[in-house]
Every structure is written in C-alpha cells, then in structure tokens.
Amino acid sequence: MLDPHRLGVFQSVMVTGSVQEAADNLRMTPSAVSQHIAALQRQTGLDLFDRVGRGIVPTAAAEALIAQAETVLQQWHRLDDYVADLRDGRTGRLVLGYFPSAGSTLLPSIVRQITAEFPDLVVELVLTEVGARSTIPDIDVAMDHTENTRRPGYRKVPLTEDPYILAVHHEHPLARRRAVTLTDLKGEGWVSNDSFANPGHRIVLAACAAKGFTPRFTVQAQDHHSALGFVAAGVGITVLPRLAARIIPDGVVRVRITDPPVRQLVAMVREGGVRNAVADRVLDLLVRLSRHPSRRQRVQPS
Incomplete structure (x- = not known):
C-alpha cells in the first residue's frame, strides 16, 4: 500500500518543481525529500523524474500518478478531519459547494437552519467555480452546464x-x-x-x-x-x-x-458517500428555498 505521507511529499515536489522548495514548504531536509521520492519510485516501479541540468522534470508517469494521487490525498485529508471531529465530540461533517451569488443568498438561511437542527454538525463551504475546486463537495450548488451533466459520481437535482x-x-x-x-x-x-x-x-x-x-x-x-x-x-x-x-x-x-x-441552477449530489439525514435535509431546504424565494431570509422547520 502506498504511504499517504510519501504521496504528499511527491505532490509537493510536483507543485513546486523543486526538491529544495518542497523541502522548505514541508520543513524537511532536501535529502529526506529525495529519499521519499526514491522510495516511491522503488515501490511503484516507475521513473517519476528526469534530471535536466541542475533541476528535475516530471515524467509522463509522474503526471499520470499525480492526477490520481490528488484525489486520494483529498479523501485522506477528509478522513483526518473526520477523526478530529470524532475526537472533539463532533458527530458529522457536510461539505457544501457554491458559487458566489448562491453563497450570499441561498446558503446563509440554510446553514442557520441545518446547524440548529444538527448542533454537532460541521459545515464546510467550498467555492467550486472553474479552477477553484480543492475539496470534493457532498452537495454542490451549481449552474447546469455540460461539465456538470457529465460529472461522474453525482446525480443532478434541478432547483430553479x-x-x-x-x-x-x-x-x-x-x-x-x-x-x-x-x-x-x-x-x-x-x-x-x-x-x-x-x-x-x-x-x-x-x-x-x-x-x-x-x-x-x-x-x-x-x-x-x-x-x-x-x-x-x-x-x-x-x-x-x-x-x-x-x-x-x-x-x-x-x-x-x-x-x-x-x-439553470442545480444541486449536484454526491452518490459515492453514505446517504444520511443531514444531506437529505439540506437538499430538501435547497429545493424549497429555490421554489419560494421569499423564504430566503427565514426557512421554516418542516
């Protein structure tokens, strides 16, 4: 099994393009970073970097690996967050994706209502416009367009x-x-x-x-x-x-x-996660709020 920490070191080298800069960001020595990369190459059987002059250049295999590793690391960080929530006595986390005008109009009353109904819930809001996605949302309030229609792992619920x-x-x-x-x-x-x-x-x-x-x-x-x-x-x-x-x-x-x-506004609902009452309730509030805009300042309990 690949080591998530080793993958994280590899990701940092890919992002910075430099062993030295990755070491500085991770507060490690360049030698330690190089050892992690060498160990990852041995474990995977892949050549990940070529030396060019005094620098390094990622191989095609490295580019393919990082595309998969980033998704895995996002999920791993979510698991870390979930463990921290359990340790602190918080029993749930919901990630809501949004675009700016939805974030300032649709979501405030919904988050107020949902945190009142589920006081132990942690709500994470992530801006999910083009180029801004860094976390996988459980529910993503979005514009309906081709990219969303074909988004794997999600079902689309029309809003308004x-x-x-x-x-x-x-x-x-x-x-x-x-x-x-x-x-x-x-x-x-x-x-x-x-x-x-x-x-x-x-x-x-x-x-x-x-x-x-x-x-x-x-x-x-x-x-x-x-x-x-x-x-x-x-x-x-x-x-x-x-x-x-x-x-x-x-x-x-x-x-x-x-x-x-x-x-057209839609809610993209992740199907890969465990179906739960919190996500169902948020989706219900989104549908009601979208169809009855006058309720945006106050969502009545069902």
Whole structure:
C-alpha cells in the first residue's frame, strides 16, 4: 500500500518543481525529500523524474500518478478531519459547494437552519467555480452546464431558473425604463461580471448572438461585486443574474429584460458517500428555498 505521507511529499515536489522548495514548504531536509521520492519510485516501479541540468522534470508517469494521487490525498485529508471531529465530540461533517451569488443568498438561511437542527454538525463551504475546486463537495450548488451533466459520481437535482437583469447607472436613459430588450443594449458599453471562461458568461454571449450582436465590453471585471461598482461609477452597463443583483450599490438601478438570458441552477449530489439525514435535509431546504424565494431570509422547520 502506498504511504499517504510519501504521496504528499511527491505532490509537493510536483507543485513546486523543486526538491529544495518542497523541502522548505514541508520543513524537511532536501535529502529526506529525495529519499521519499526514491522510495516511491522503488515501490511503484516507475521513473517519476528526469534530471535536466541542475533541476528535475516530471515524467509522463509522474503526471499520470499525480492526477490520481490528488484525489486520494483529498479523501485522506477528509478522513483526518473526520477523526478530529470524532475526537472533539463532533458527530458529522457536510461539505457544501457554491458559487458566489448562491453563497450570499441561498446558503446563509440554510446553514442557520441545518446547524440548529444538527448542533454537532460541521459545515464546510467550498467555492467550486472553474479552477477553484480543492475539496470534493457532498452537495454542490451549481449552474447546469455540460461539465456538470457529465460529472461522474453525482446525480443532478434541478432547483430553479435564474434570469439575467440589467444593472445601469441611475442617470442613464435606460434607468427610466420599466423593461428593455437585449437588442436595446446593442450599442452600450458593457462591463463583464464573470470570467470569460465561465459558463455564466457564455450564456450571455449566446443570448446576444441569437439577437445578432456581440456585446462591446469596455471593462472586463471578474466578479459581479466589482462590475456593479463600475456601473455605479457610470463606466457602463452590466447584465447579470437576478440572484447576483439582490444587493446593489447606491446609484445603480435594476431593469427587467423581457427576453433575458437564463441560467439553470442545480444541486449536484454526491452518490459515492453514505446517504444520511443531514444531506437529505439540506437538499430538501435547497429545493424549497429555490421554489419560494421569499423564504430566503427565514426557512421554516418542516
């Protein structure tokens, strides 16, 4: 059986690309790190690194091994956390994945309710947008897109639709309108509110393309909080999900879009773990809250 500590040393060398830097991070000597790597190579029968000049370069076998080892080490760290919970008298842990607007709107009342019902529960929240995943969530509140549809080990539970709205400076002519169409926004300077690689941004681009135009982005912000700040400064307009526009800064007006882009929200529920009452209860609260937004400030016990 492979030694998790040895795998952890191997992971550190892969991340830093240097035995010396891995040793510094792990507070070990370079000699000890090299011994762990040599032992791992003997145990696996794999050549993991090639020497190039005074440095090392991982082999294809090392790249393949680290892809599997990272998942194993995540699970091992979760086991360590679980043992610590048991030692401290805490009887359960639930990992909830979220994206920012869900984290500030859907989850606070749910976490308040669930920790009241299960006082020994430890709730871990992890941001699970593109490139940010470091822990495997038990339930992941997410946008429905191809990557989620094909995510192995999870089942998908539909939650709700989240239409996009227009956010505009209060002195902008569109601020006086009760509703606009996407085509009305064709000549405006836009502020992006999401990474161009994220599904939410692609939803907006696809909706505009269907109307025959591509938005002209004058500012490329990476999150909706920053984007709304630029709108408040009069820099441009932004089109963002209604869930992300519940709290807006002074000087910004929300305007309904009659033909809006729409994102579908889902709960991705991990099937590999033990089914338990806590996860079932969180899923029930998510479904109820999504269908009845007025309850977001207070979820009534069932």
